[in-house]
Structure formats: structure tokens, C-alpha cells
Amino acid sequence: MKRYLVLADGTIYQGTGFGAAKATVGELVFNTGMSGYQESITDQSYNGEILMFTYPLIGNYGINRDDHESIKPTCKGVVVHEVARRASNWRSEMSLDDYLKQNQIPGITDIDTRAVTKHIREKGAMKATIVDEVLPDTVERLKVTELGTAVVAESSTNNAYPNPSTGPNVVVVDFGLKHSILRELAKRNCNLTVLPYNTTASEIMALNPDGVMLTNGPGDPKDVPSALPMIREIEKQIPLFGICLGHQLFALANGANTFKMKFGHRGFNHPVREIATGRIDFTSQNHGYAVDRDSLAATDLMVTHEEINDGTVEGLRHREYAAFSVQYHPDAAPGPHDADHIFDEFIELMAAHQVARKGSKFNA
């Protein structure tokens, strides 16, 4: 069945439909990972976005039970060069096509994804729609369509829930979290309480945590102003660790600025240097916004990590408080595990901090 990928600048690509048979609108972005489509599709940070893979064969190993990064995927569409005819892997439970149908996500295949990628590289990420028919007004309607700004609210949990263990008490503020963050913390025995994105500082402190984790999530950090006073309050008191959107919110809360990148970083071959040691890790990334380096001058934040190719700010630390953040995903999934030591640093920070604080009782 013919289907079309229409871009806001009027470019039209013809392909074949798969997944859910419905039209969709979103921001078209590309991901360069050669594996890990299941993790990416289920990553809430793609909420509102149409996800295109640059690797041409997607679906080769099917969809399995274990590699979901959220319960309900929220990306708006999937664009591939070729969706697998037949998936083959011992863990595979269904095809990508079936999974997208089940989750009401439309897909389009037989697209020259390299051509589209180069187009976005030159023109920047832009609004796009996947439709079965291109009408005279399709482009115009796309242009005037406002993409939602409430993506964090959609992706975040509505209710608090625990993930009990015996280690440090960590409150996870969910802006659209990837399960991998919970997995990494759980691996380190953290006793987790996950709270909605709009939780206040006092609600958090009422749980007397040893540390707070600000998760990843979709969209523009400036659309989540409610988080900023919470962060400003928490960072003064207990260790705070932000990832991705959490990192951007941490920067905004401390007076820095963020900007929309031309086409973002989505993939997992981004080399990131830890400035203090020179150590380089290959990192998993998924972000369309970044922290403006120049805006940091007037703040108490210092740059700890940077992408070695384009110099993007990849990590920040507060000069006075036990608070830090990284733009990339040390939780990987998909992608390399090079940076998972960052989680150990968070645990160590909480351990160091508890000495100075009453009421804490965990053994790191």
C-alpha cells in the first residue's frame, strides 16, 4: 500500500505503508544507531516525533519482551528504508509491523532514508506527516499544525509508584523516563520512588530521599517550567542527578539557557570527553535541545563533559551543591555501556553526602 512522507517544506517521498494504517504528524528526526530500534521506538523522548532510522534494515530481530523502554510507546511514526520480511532472534515475540499495529503507530518503508537524512541535516529537523494520499492542501495544513507542547505531561506517570530495594532512597522525577534508568539504579540496589513530573520540592523532601534523579523526557525543556523551582530547592539539600531533559532542566533552573539544535544528536556513537580526566566514552544520545555554553558564564554551573566533535555541552556540575547532570544516556539501551560508571558516581555522591546528613541509614 502506497504511503507518503510529506515534509513541512513541501518535499514529498513516496513509500509503502506498514504498522498502523493511519495518518500522523510530528517532528521528523533521524537516529543513526544500527541496532536498538525497539528501545528507541519505546523511548518516551520520541513523544511527538516521527522517528527515522538511517540504518536501512529495521526489524531484523523482531520485538521481544525485555527490551521495552516504556510500557506504551508514544513516538508518532516510524520511517525506514526496509522493514524486515522475517524477524529472527531467539527472543523475538512478534514482528515490528505487528508491534506498531498493536500500538497504533504508523510506519512507512521503502523510503530513501539517506536522502531524507541529508535533507534534514541541511534544513534542520522539521514537521512532517505520514499520509496515504497527498492532497493539494496537505503541505499547507501541515505547516499550520501546532505540535503539542504537553508531551512531558503525556509521557510522565500520573501516580507515584515505588520500586523497593534496600539501598539508598532515590526519588526519580519522571519526565518521560526510560526503563533503563530504573534498571541501572535498581542494579545498584536503590530504593526507588517514581514521582510525576510536576512534583514539588516539599513532596519530594517529605520522602526523605538520599538523592533525586531527574529523568529524560520529550520536547523543549522550556515547556516544563514547573520543574525549575523544584530543582532549585532540592539541589541545595540533597544530591541531584539529571539525565537528558533532566540535564537541560537542571541548567535552566540554575540560570543557563537552552536552544534547539539544527537536527540534534540521536544515535549511540557520540564520543564524549570528561574534561577533568580526558576519558572518552561512546554514549547513547537522544536530544534535539542542548545547553547554551555561553549562557553558563553567569551561573554556578561548570561544564564537565563535552562532545568531542561539535563541542556540545554534555555534562554539568554545580560549583557549590552536590548536583550534576549529563546530556547523554549513561543508561544506554540502546547503545554502549561505556558511561554507566556515572551511576556509580551518583551512588558515591549520595554516600558521601549522607555522612553530613541526619536520618540516612543506607550502606553504599
Add this chain to the structure above:
Amino acid sequence: MPKRTDIHKILVIGSGPIIIGQAAEFDYSGTQACLALKELDYEVVLVNSNPATIMTDKEVADQVYLEPITLEFVSQILRKERPDAILPTLGGQQGLNMAMELSKSGILDELNIELLGTKLSAIDQAEDREQFKDLMEQLGEPVPASGIAHTVAEALAFADDSGYPVIVRPAFTMGGTGGGIAETEAELRTIAENGLALSPVTQVLIEQSIAGYKEIEFEVMRDAADNAMVVCNMENFDPVGIHTGDSIVYAPVQTLADREVQMLRDAALKIIRALKIEGGCNVQLALDPNSFKYYIIEVNPRVSRSSALASKATGYPIAKMAAKIAVGLHLDEIKNPVTGTTYAEFEPALDYVVCKIPRWPFDKFTKADRRLGTQMKATGEVMAIGRNIEEATLKAVRSLEIGVHHVEEPALRTVSDDDLSDKLIHAQDDRLFYLAEAIRRGYPITDLAELTKINVFFLDKLLHIVEIERALATHVDDLETLTTAKRNGFADATVADYWHETPAAIRQFRQRHQLEPVYKMVDTCAGEFESTTPYYYGTYEQENESVVSERPSVLVLGSGPIRIGQGVEFDYATVHSVKAIQKAGYEAIIMNSNPETVSTDFSVSDKLYFEPLTLEDVLNVIELERPVGVIVQFGGQTAINLAQPLADHGVKILGTSVTDVDRAEDRDEFDKVIKALRIPQPAGDTASDEATALQIADKLGYPVLVRPSYVLGGRAMEIVKKRADLDHYMHNAVKVSHDHPVLIDRYLVGKECEVDAICDGQTVLIPGIMEHIERAGVHSGDSMAVYPPQSLSAAVQKQIVTYTKQLALTLNCVGMMNIQFVIHDEQVYVIEVNPRASRTVPFLSKVTGISMAQVATRVILGESLHQQGYHDGLAPVSRLVHVKAPVFSFSKLNRVDSLLGPEMKSTGEVMGSDQTMAKALYKAFEAAKLHVPSHGNVLFTVRDDDKPEALKLAQRFHALGYQLLATAGTAKYLQAHALPVVVVDKIDTGEHDLLHQMEAGEIQVVVNTVSDEEQAADDGALIRNTSIAHGIPLFTALDTVAAILQVRESQSFVTQAL
């Protein structure tokens, strides 16, 4: 850290001659490394014995030593050059082994020379099976249960415990030499014995078999700051059990979920860090298809064969980066040369699929054991890039040049089902074709997966191809079906088969409907960053990225996969042609399909199209690029064969015209030329059927030399002594037809020699004459050759020059030609004219200092020889004597007869140069690892014709103090001529028979000229095989024996009793 300033001069060790398992990829990596070091202003000294390489060009290093890579010669070079360091990790296993030997000899400590890249301890840890196992245990990385055996008994004891099958891997050999899978005790006995003999440390690893696991490779890099990264991962189509060099390989991995990929990536990085390698490393892993269980199979602590493939597959120049890292640079300090904007610390992202298929020599070695296992047998490989697996696979298949343009071998249509399933289970080189046939016959792919352990994912791709075939058959002239077929890699010729059309008609149909390929860039980053790499592959999609420049361009066709008869020599010539084109101000475009070579390094040409060398694919590029013309002279028979069809499509062939090429290659046309010139040639004729062949031979008189027309490397060429043999040959060796006639010539016994000449239409430059050491009858590619000639009279040389000039001018040669002569009773006969560059171009270029391919290219582009400063006739000869010697890979190929004959069998070559013939010969023998000790036992077993001559040689051995041994018949003859000879027991006569003596190391030299057909009872082939298996110098041509005697005699004093 910036580059090291405490070292200034670096010795790079090359990989020596091309053998199976160690091939052209090391010319590519070595060349890259030398150039990278020079770029950093180090003084580079290179030692390599292989003249057929770009690496040994003067410009590549500051000092190039074309000398044997042996302790003796490398030590001498070290003493003379006093380098600060040695870089041994880019010359394959040869480079590493040499470094180990140098270190053990103490010379590195004595001269205070450092090893760069990989420490000796790491080499040991990776290559010594015991230490490797220990290291893996320490790291917590699983290895298959295994035991080290130093004797056959130990090997058997392990297998008794672990159960069969087991895998045998000899220590310190490359390409899996001597290894294998043993299903039974008897098999284990044979394989272990062989493996122990081949291992320089008499050690084999016996391993629990994990056959059937997915075989995965990671190419990783690390720098001194402990930054480590993966350049490329690859998944073998063939599961564990078949050597990765003999496996079809895809990049990147296809059936692994990210969790599996990352698990294996972690393991690979952990290993390179533990080994503290500064440079590149290759890690091979086996992954259970049904769990997360995996094993580490092997680690190569150096740039490997797979590194070349990974470099070409990703665009990331591993060897160049490895060399820079070895001298202290960090990955985040080196710019990624592909993007120019990012750093070398970058894991490439692919947005295409790469397929590698090995190229095996079984088309030439028809009697060889084609079964694949843990010992590599391929001589070369092809790579193809596509946007899906079907496309990459089919492009790779048609790049193989094995007479098919699709995964279909018509001969298989008639094989029985039993035979079919046998061939599926016991993989041969052609299993892919058997699989396709099985699918066509309706075997369910799940059953095939069960039988072969090949992942059903890959089999489904073959099924898809078969489905498209069916659709084509039922949808003739349907554009949509054709589009699907083209997007999945089908050749026009395949579509033509189903539509009962000609490929040209399909092409026209396609073009009428604007169904044409586009070219996409290989940029390491999946389009994320802007790149300027001029490296492209074709596919059927929307956007074309290859922008045609304003400058006039010239297209050079490469020589495709390396096979016996068409080796790295042709890549050498191709690269030089490109250089000359660039110097002449044109844009040089290369097309080639071989990932191992320098020519497919995107920095060599202005534009590289990594594409199959078929008419369709070449025309596609030409139609886009519109070059001034195409040069076909340097790409061996691959390119020459395309000349006529390209010309038929209106393409301008530069240099010698297609008509004149045909005049040289077509027997009847050539006869007219040579008769008109009154140049003598052995009487002969052409036959299109058996009866005519016999008639011609009867008229000429036996022996006759027979061969199919249009072949390279003497494929299926034989000297036939009697009528019955000719009858047998015509029925079995060739498929004779009107289009493919057979040439029959009188066989003249005599000295053979050859020339390469360059002609511009007026002037004929002959850089040199090469005299063959072995008489006519041994293929020129298998002969030792000496320059300048040592025994040709002035009159003969004059005749050669005259005939060469006459032929070049009459054939209107523009560019290169090669002529082979035989000298019979002081008369020169022409036996063959090749209107193209030959395999001797690099050797002759190096010894004469005339860069022949460049001179010829300039001629082709219109600059006369005079304008280039060259004169008519034979160029002045060099002061030194240079000997080229062939190198064989018989130890890798079971059941291939090593007896030299008119069919070429060697895989590579070495060269020795010195002031005297004897010294040059010595070096050539040493470089070829044909080391004859100064005393010991020489075994003679020769056929009747050879006995008088063998007697003279035996007398010379005797005079030097060697003890003579001979089989009964030969012994009787020698004894009758008063030589003391020990008669050896016949084979199979017990503990002390000949083979046991050979195995026990009691025989140092074997001279054997008995062919199978003549005296099967004498077990000629068995003796030869045993010599090869035990590394005993083996001579099957008496002229070679005379040469080695000349060497030994020059090194000995005469001891004569009064």
C-alpha cells in the same frame, strides 16, 4: 598526547609473499601505515620481500629493502639502519612472527630498539593458546573448553574427555593452517599430527566444538590513553565451523538485538584493553543462537585480514590510524579523514549493508578438496555494498567472476536431492548456490536452517530472491517487478534470462522507464555529517550523490578478486595508472570490487566506485561520469574481457584498440600477423571439437601443449604426450565449442623468457628481458625469473628485441604488452602475446627503475615515449642481478598436486637481488622460505625421462657432501652411475618407510618429478604432500634444483681427496 619525539626512525615489517590467509590486504595496510608515519615526519625503513606491492615502491618509505624477511636479513638491516623502533603489527602474522624472532635473538635489546603497537607479552597472550586461555579466565570472558597438546596422544586424551567433534588449531600459524574439525579419533590423529608439524612451537589447541553458533567479529582500536572503540562489527552467514576467511560475511551484524551487540562489544573492548594494544585488534566471538551465551574464539593482536574488509566496509582507515596511534597520538587528536570535520575517535555508523564473499581457487584446482572447515582456502575475496542484503549479496556474487551473474549455477539443476543435502550439510565453496537451488526446489527454509545452522534470517533473503525470480518469470515486461528486482540487486542479465531477452534489451527497457542506479557515498556517519569522501556504491533509490565534476576524467578498471593467475600485481599496475592519470591533469576514477587492495583505498583515486566489474555495472558508471575514455590494460583479464563489449556500446577504450587486442588474442588473427612478420612460433592450430583436435595433434606430433583460448594463468593448460591423453583432456578438462576453441601447439623444449614492452605507435621501449630458470613447460607465473638474462646470447637477445618491436608496431600497441618466448636451438619462438600489462610489471618496474604502468598510461593519454625521455629498444640493464621466485600455498589446499606444470599454481612471489646470480638466488630462496640446509639427506624420485639429468644434479649434491636417498627405480639408475645411494623403503612398508622418514625429519630436500598419471604406484603425489605438510623443501622442476645447487656451491669450498 602529541606524537612521540623520542623516536625518529621506524622500521616497518611487511607481510612478504601472498599466500592463502595472508594476502593483498597487508599491502593495503602496510602502505597506509608507511604513508601515515611519513606524514608525521618519521624516517621510515621498510622491509618486504614481495615486489608485487605498492608498499615496496620507493615513494612509500624513505628506505625500501626488498629483502627476505628472515632473521639473517632483517638483523643485518637493523644493524645498518639502526632504527629507534619497529612497527610489526601491520605485516600480518609474518610481521608479528618476525618481531618475536628478532626479540628472542636478543638484537632488539642489543641495539635498543623498541616494539611499537603491541608489546611482545601481548602477542604471546593473544597467540599462545595457554596464555590466551589464562588471560580470558582472568577477564571472566568465556572460552570453549580446550586443552593444549604437544603430542598426538595428548590431543586424543582431551577428546576422550570432552567428546567429539573437536577443533584443532595449531599455535602461531595464520589462516588456520593445519587446523580442522575432527569428528572421529582417526581424523583427530591425522589433523593433530599435521597441525603439530606446522606449528613452529609444536603446539596445538584442541577445543570443544561450538559449530553452529553465530560467528561474530569485532574490529576494535585502542590508544595509549586507553580510549577504545569499535570500528566495525560483522556477522558471518556461515556459522562457527567454517574459517571466517572462508565465510560469507555481512557488516554490520544483522540478527543481533542491541543487547547482544553491546554484550559482545563490551567483551571485545575489555580484551583489547587487557592486552594493552596500541592500534588495531580483531576479536572473533561465537554467540549461541538461543541464549546470551557466548565464547571468545580468537584474538588477533594486530591489523588483520578483517581489518582491511572493515576499513573498506566503513570507510574508516584502520591501518593509517593504527600507525599514528603506535607513535603516541590519541584517537581524539586525529581527524577522521573521511569527514574531515570529526575525529578518529568515532564509531562508524553504516547506512548500507556490506557483503563479502571469498574467492576460492577451485576453478583452477579441480582436484582439490573443496570442503570448507577451519583451514582457510580462499585466495581472495569480493565485497559489495547495497541498501539491503539481497542487493549486496547479488552484487557480490556477480563480482566473483566465476561465470555466473546470479545465485544460480545451472549445473546444479540436475543434482540429485541426496547430493544436494549432502552439499548443504558438508559445506563446500559453492554452498550458497546449493542453498538457492534447494529453495528453488521448494525445501522449506526452516528445514534448511536446521540442516546448515545458517540463520533463517539469511535464508529468507535467498527465498526472497527466488520469489523475485518467479515474479519475473510470470511478469514479463512488467516495470514494477523489474523495479523490485533491481532494488534487490538483480543483474539485467538475470532479468534477461527470465524475460527471454538480451541484457542490452533489458537495459534499454530500464532506461526508457528511467530505472537507473544512483550512487551513494560511504561516509562513516550515515549522513549525519557532511563528508567529502569520493567513495561511492550504486543502488536503486531516489537520490544520486555522485556529482560529476567539470574536469575531464578517465576511468580505470581494476582486476577484481585475487585468484591464482591474477594477483596483486594487477592492483599495483592499476594504482600506478591512476597516479599517471592524475599527473596528466585528468580526474582518475577507479572501479573495483576487491576490498583487500590499495586501489580501493578511497584516497588513491579522485573517485572510487566500489562496484562489480560487469558490463552492466561499468556502463552505469560510464553513463553517469562520461569519462574521456576507459583504460582496460591494467586490470588483468577481468578488464580486458570488458573491452569489446564496452566498445560495442560506444565506449572509448584508451590505448591499444579493441580490434588490435583481438588481433593479439584471437589465434587465427594472430597467426596472420606473425606469418606476415615471418616470426617463428611453435606450429599449432585451433580446434572447435574433439575430432579436429586429434587431427591437429597428429599432424604436429606429440608432445603438444593444449589450452583453452582467452585464459589467464594457464588455466586448464596441459602438455599432452600421447593421443589417449589428448582424448581424455578434450573430454574432461575443457568444454570446447565454436565460441570457446582449444589451442594446440607443438611443445618445444627450451629456455623460456618474457618481455614487457611499452609502445606509443612509433617507439617501442623494452624495459628488460626476464629469463626463466625453469624451461618451457612450467607456467611463467610459477617459474623463477632472472633479470638481466644470464645465459641468453647477444644474438638471441637481439632477436627478442627485434620481434618485440615488430609485434608491438604491427599490433598497433598503444600502452603495454607482454610477450613470451621460448628459445629452442638458439632460435627464438614467440609463444604468447598479451596485449595488456602482465604480472611481471611490478617486478620489472622495480628492478629497472622504469615506472612502467605510469609510462604506459602517459603514452595512452597521448604523451610519446620520446617526450617522456625514453628511447627505442632495450633499456640499459641494471648492475645487480634480480631473481623473482614464486611462492605456493599448497599446505592450505588438500589434494592439490604440487607438481609444477603449464597450469599456474603459485599464489605470490618474492624477489632477491644481489651482485651475483648465486647470491640473488639465495635471497630469493630464503625469501620464499625454501631453505636448504648446508648438509643432510636429499631424496630423489624422478621419472624416467629425467633420470640422466637428475644424475648430474645428484652428483653435485654428492660433491657437496649431501647423502643421497632414492626410490627403487631412481636409485638403480644412480647406482649404475657409481653414486652411493640409499634405497628408501616403499610407502606402506612399515615403520621405516619413506613417509615415516620424512615425518621424522630425516630428509632435508625432496626432488620429485613423478606425476600421478605416469607411475601411480610410486606415490609421487603422496611424497610431495608429505614434504609440504612437513615443510621439507620440495623441488618438482630440475632447473630449480640446479639453481639451488648453484647457491650451495657458491657458499661451499671444494673438498677433494688427493
